[in-house]
Amino acid sequence: MTKTLQAFLTASLLGAGLTSMAGQAATLNVPCTTGTGFKQCEALAQAWAESSGNSINIVTVPFSSTDKLALYQQILSSKSADLDVFDVDVVWPGILGAHFADLSPYTQGVEKEHFQAIIANNRYKGKLVAMPAYTDAPVLYYRKDLLEKYGEPVPTTWQGMSDSAKRIQEQERAAGNDKMWGYVFQGKAYEGLTCNVLEWIDSFGGGTLVEFDGEISVNNPKSAAALDLAASWVGSITPQGVLNYDEEGARRVFQSGNAVFMRNWPYAWALANGDESVIKSKVGIVPLPMGPNGQHSATLGGWQYAVSKYSENVEAAADYVMYVTSAKAQKQNALLNGYLPTIVSLYEDEEVLAANPFFAYMRATLEESVARPSTVTGEKYNQVSNEFWNAAHRVLSGKSSGAESVAELEHKLKRIRGRRW
Amino acid sequence: MDISTVSGPQARTLPVSRSPRGAQQGKKTTGLSGFSRQRIRTAWLFLLPMILGLACVAGWPLLRTFYLGFTDSSLSNLDGANFIGFENYLVYDQGEWYGILADSLWWRAVGNTVYITLLSVSLETVLGVLVALILHAKFPGRGLVRAAILIPWAIPTVVSAKMWGWMLHDQYGVINDLLMSLHLISSPVAWTVNPDTVLGTIVAVDVWKTTPFMALLTLAALQMLPKDCYEAARVDGIHPIKVFFKVTLPLIKPALVVAVVFRMLDALRIFDLIYILTSNSEDTMSISIYARQQLIDFQQVGYGSAASTLVFLLVFGLTLGYIFATRLKFDGSGDH
Numbered sequence: 003m004t005k006t007l008q009a010f011l012t013a014s015l016l017g018a019g020l021t022s023m024a025g026q027a028a029t030l031n032v033p034c035t036t037g038t039g040f041k042q043c044e045a046l047a048q049a050w051a052e053s054s055g056n057s058i059n060i061v062t063v064p065f066s067s068t069d070k071l072a073l074y075q076q077i078l079s080s081k082s083a084d085l086d087v088f089d090v091d092v093v094w095p096g097i098l099g100a101h102f103a104d105l106s107p108y109t110q111g112v113e114k115e116h117f118q119a120i121i122a123n124n125r126y127k128g129k130l131v132a133m134p135a136y137t138d139a140p141v142l143y144y145r146k147d148l149l150e151k152y153g154e155p156v157p158t159t160w161q162g163m164s165d166s167a168k169r170i171q172e173q174e175r176a177a178g179n180d181k182m183w184g185y186v187f188q189g190k191a192y193e194g195l196t197c198n199v200l201e202w203i204d205s206f207g208g209g210t211l212v213e214f215d216g217e218i219s220v221n222n223p224k225s226a227a228a229l230d231l232a233a234s235w236v237g238s239i240t241p242q243g244v245l246n247y248d249e250e251g252a253r254r255v256f257q258s259g260n261a262v263f264m265r266n267w268p269y270a271w272a273l274a275n276g277d278e279s280v281i282k283s284k285v286g287i288v289p290l291p292m293g294p295n296g297q298h299s300a301t302l303g304g305w306q307y308a309v310s311k312y313s314e315n316v317e318a319a320a321d322y323v324m325y326v327t328s329a330k331a332q333k334q335n336a337l338l339n340g341y342l343p344t345i346v347s348l349y350e351d352e353e354v355l356a357a358n359p360f361f362a363y364m365r366a367t368l369e370e371s372v373a374r375p376s377t378v379t380g381e382k383y384n385q386v387s388n389e390f391w392n393a394a395h396r397v398l399s400g401k402s403s404g405a406e407s408v409a410e411l412e413h414k415l416k417r418i419r420g421r422r423w
Numbered sequence: 424m425d426i427s428t429v430s431g432p433q434a435r436t437l438p439v440s441r442s443p444r445g446a447q448q449g450k451k452t453t454g455l456s457g458f459s460r461q462r463i464r465t466a467w468l469f470l471l472p473m474i475l476g477l478a479c480v481a482g483w484p485l486l487r488t489f490y491l492g493f494t495d496s497s498l499s500n501l502d503g504a505n506f507i508g509f510e511n512y513l514v515y516d517q518g519e520w521y522g523i524l525a526d527s528l529w530w531r532a533v534g535n536t537v538y539i540t541l542l543s544v545s546l547e548t549v550l551g552v553l554v555a556l557i558l559h560a561k562f563p564g565r566g567l568v569r570a571a572i573l574i575p576w577a578i579p580t581v582v583s584a585k586m587w588g589w590m591l592h593d594q595y596g597v598i599n600d601l602l603m604s605l606h607l608i609s610s611p612v613a614w615t616v617n618p619d620t621v622l623g624t625i626v627a628v629d630v631w632k633t634t635p636f637m638a639l640l641t642l643a644a645l646q647m648l649p650k651d652c653y654e655a656a657r658v659d660g661i662h663p664i665k666v667f668f669k670v671t672l673p674l675i676k677p678a679l680v681v682a683v684v685f686r687m688l689d690a691l692r693i694f695d696l697i698y699i700l701t702s703n704s705e706d707t708m709s710i711s712i713y714a715r716q717q718l719i720d721f722q723q724v725g726y727g728s729a730a731s732t733l734v735f736l737l738v739f740g741l742t743l744g745y746i747f748a749t750r751l752k753f754d755g756s757g758d759h
Contacts, residue, residue: 068702072719079498097722100499181594191704243593243613246701255594381499385721392705399618417521 093376099126134344138303184239205293221412229404492729498722511729551637584699644678
């Protein structure tokens, strides 16, 4: 008995000692997403730990944003301190904002250097709950060599893109390259499909699904026409498997040289031009094609960092967030990974532009970008997005026409809305 | 918890009403002897920790899920929930029905789940018995084959589902490559996407994974069979196929029925395999996937709990129906 008591006392004393030490050097649990950005994320976190004298514990989190959100919701709703810092998709501040600490006491005004639209998006009930690390707007990747070989122009409209894709695919296949496809995108039933479909519909002039005033606008002939055009790709210029592709699924097909065009985020640029890539320096980037009325559209993406208000080390965590979203970190991310900075002045930085020549016009694309209706729909955004991608998925898999699908979608969205969003 | 309150008074009243000797004397007149009473008490005492444990890890979450199903709580607001009665299940508001029972997707999920369960459990049973019969025969290297056949069952479902996801991939999957080089298909099939193939694909992977389980249980039953029936059949010159249907099958049926119950319970709750292969796609949504999506993705803890309650009732009801239909008895006294 006395031995047990002794052991107990020692343990509690030891524990008390450890807790008192935590005031000086904290151990933070920070997330790094599995996949291509992991190394860079890990290196940045180590650099912070060394410079600040704290230590970090890297938690690997899923690549799919849907899976990641589900994980974070479970951690946050149980008020757990398993993660001190969270990486937050641009549509999440409205969903998770209640669980995050206000960062404004720690920013010392640097938020003024970022794109103001993104900072506004990161406010939840007046609090600044997240700092942007990079922004994202999708682009059209194309194979320069194939377009030159067959004398096709760089497409500017969706119709033009599908016509050239079809011609190149046919000729390449006739030449024996029977794995060649015209166009790959993200068609799996997940958030990525919502982004793709929003671009088609918005560039066709069909609105943004739910407008700023809460009106459900998707049931119109332009939306239906956009969906019908996309459905005509599947099975002809796009493999049917696209209905299960996410960003990486599409990139693997494109990067193994088996697709002429790809819609993807800028992160794929550095990888497609990597030393191991078979399409190195054969790739070009342009803004996504326009609809019939000459309108470009690109879904605003991007990631932010937030601090859990259940963290035991809010101050250290806020310091970490400020470090990984600083101009220095963003520049490094732009040089190494091709991530788009959220700090305006970096778009004039010569080193950044030399590494990513396409950044010069990305600023314009970012200004034209369309936001997903996450602010107006708030906590119901996930349900709205889920109905949206399912409606699109039904059209893409040929189970319903564009017009039927958007009418059904309108009905479902009204049910989700109830009396108000 | 109620067990302790029931056994408590018994334990206290016994010594008061009768002296220990009196209890021993009365053992011929009362139905239960003092000795067996004591044994029953001891049995309850031994069971108590397990019952308490079960109440904590199974009873409490289950009751809480039932309760949450009658509230409007959400993930961001777990504490401030209101009691809303059966509104999560079914409610009529402004000329429309709302709630799970009015959701066509729920009924689709029920249909998918029942389809997958029926098809995959039947196939597994047939294949499992076949495999067990083969493994029951004596041949060199039998131990090795018996161990090898368990591999699909031993791999965690998440891993095997991911593995199958790659093998079934439309662009670089080995299955398409194989079928193409055998000239069975002319162009790659997107197995996990095509609405015509996707449910069949899931059933196939599930069968691959769980046939070893059925085989193992059947094999155990086969090894318990008395040898004399077979000797008699051999002496009488009965055809082996007839022996199988007239002797082996009736004898292993009790074990088979139990194995099917286990598999049915599992298959009705199918989640990980579908979630990895096709995520939340409506084509393959099972009732568990539906409940998880409402609860986690849509943050509707109340609605999701109501769906989980329905999952529980459905699985419970179907299993009970099956046990009743097969007149399975768990006390070991039944013959079938």
